[in-house]
Amino acid sequence: MKAHVIIEKGQARLVKPVYLKPDAPTCFEVEIPDEVVLESRDWSVEGLSDATPTGGKPAAKPGSLQAELNDILGDLARVRPGTSIGDDHQILLEAMEDRYAGR
Numbered sequence: 001m002k003a004h005v006i007i008e009k010g011q012a013r014l015v016k017p018v019y020l021k022p023d024a025p026t027c028f029e030v031e032i033p034d035e036v037v038l039e040s041r042d043w044s045v046e047g048l049s050d051a052t053p054t055g056g057k058p059a060a061k062p063g064s065l066q067a068e069l070n071d072i073l074g075d076l077a078r079v080r081p082g083t084s085i086g087d088d089h090q091i092l093l094e095a096m097e098d099r100y101a102g103r
Contacts, residue, residue, distance in 0.1 A: 005030060009090060 004015040012030060057077045060066035070077040083091075 007032075011090075011093075 001018075003018050005012050006015055056079070057070050058066055058079050060070055
């Protein structure tokens, strides 16, 4: 069987889920051509600067939820650019891998 894999932001994922038998191996090899592999991960992604905070605290009316959040967050309360659902999903997956897989 062939499975289609998408490599995005340095991580591989299956296009369609593959359900394996309970006794199936848990490790598989994917061959990647050497000419597309970098030695280190110290490279700049286009648009990375867009992920940095863009302004001060969000505007808030006294007593509003935003005002409470600004008080709780203190200096961390900043206007940030929006992200796509895909970016949010990727960040969530990476955080879960860090927490539960011990990366």
